[in-house]
Amino acid sequence: METLSENRCCGGVQGVYRHESTVTGTPMQFSVYRPPQAATGAGPVPVLWWLSGLTCTEENFTTKAGAQRYAAQHGLVVVAPDTSPRGLDLPGEHDTYDFGSGAGFYVDATQEPWSRHYRMHSYITEELPVVIGEHFSVDMTRQGIFGHSMGGHGALVLALRHPARYRSVSAFAPIVAPSRVPWGEKAFTGYLGEDRAAWANYDATALVADSDWRTPILIDQGDADTFLGTQLTPELFVEAAQTAGVPVTLRMQPGYDHSYYFMATFMGEHIAHHARLLAI
Numbered sequence: 001m002e003t004l005s006e007n008r009c010c011g012g013v014q015g016v017y018r019h020e021s022t023v024t025g026t027p028m029q030f031s032v033y034r035p036p037q038a039a040t041g042a043g044p045v046p047v048l049w050w051l052s053g054l055t056c057t058e059e060n061f062t063t064k065a066g067a068q069r070y071a072a073q074h075g076l077v078v079v080a081p082d083t084s085p086r087g088l089d090l091p092g093e094h095d096t097y098d099f100g101s102g103a104g105f106y107v108d109a110t111q112e113p114w115s116r117h118y119r120m121h122s123y124i125t126e127e128l129p130v131v132i133g134e135h136f137s138v139d140m141t142r143q144g145i146f147g148h149s150m151g152g153h154g155a156l157v158l159a160l161r162h163p164a165r166y167r168s169v170s171a172f173a174p175i176v177a178p179s180r181v182p183w184g185e186k187a188f189t190g191y192l193g194e195d196r197a198a199w200a201n202y203d204a205t206a207l208v209a210d211s212d213w214r215t216p217i218l219i220d221q222g223d224a225d226t227f228l229g230t231q232l233t234p235e236l237f238v239e240a241a242q243t244a245g246v247p248v249t250l251r252m253q254p255g256y257d258h259s260y261y262f263m264a265t266f267m268g269e270h271i272a273h274h275a276r277l278l279a280i
């Protein structure tokens, strides 16, 4: 692992790192915030994973979300991976903002030419945790996950598919039913193929219908978000969760849009939500 930068922040350290991923077959960058508690020798601290949305790298969350202050307050390491492999030039990979680079959708692609490199599900659940565990003082028995939009989709899917791994989950403006909206249909067709049966493994609304997840899920959604009705459809997830007995709170936030200004406003409440569940 190579250190690209480290800056003192809120009493801890905000770092950016790079490693060679065998899962994606590319170099991958990620950011890690270490709170002051991680430096005092007080013992390993819980890990909170952040998954970003379309067009993001590991940097957007680090510079725009204002999460470090709250992570420091609660003593959480926060890891933010990139949103796709980089450094490739697959056909069409860089042509549109919602597919290919910056748009890995947290799936393991099965379709050529994506299947060799676009394996973000395995990267985030298998390879990166090992790297984090080796290099940082973290308690891997206490992991939570949250994210935004495409990353909110990723957070919900990873938590529902790996309930023994993640103790807490929340999301900002998540794409909750990718199989049924244009962003998801485009990505899943490209990465997973035409057979929609294969899509259900990566669709939070399909997954929650058959889930025994029982810790509270927090979702914040701005009602002035221009993607709300067409791409995000949070009511579909809430309905399926309630039917399955999965506790979910959807907070419609008046006047807020899809931006990091919205997320920065409620970031403290999301991190407190995770800290409460990870303290158990």
Ligand SMILES: N[C@@H](CCC(=O)N[C@@H](CSC=O)C(=O)NCC(=O)O)C(=O)O
Binding pocket: 052, 053, 054, 055, 056, 060, 064, 097, 148, 149, 150, 151, 258, 259, 260
């Ligand atoms: N360029 C696109 C929209 C891109 C966009 O809004 N990206 C969001 C995530 S959207 C869902 O995953 C984002 O987080 N952007 C980075 C940022 O720093 O704001 C369009 O114009 O429609």
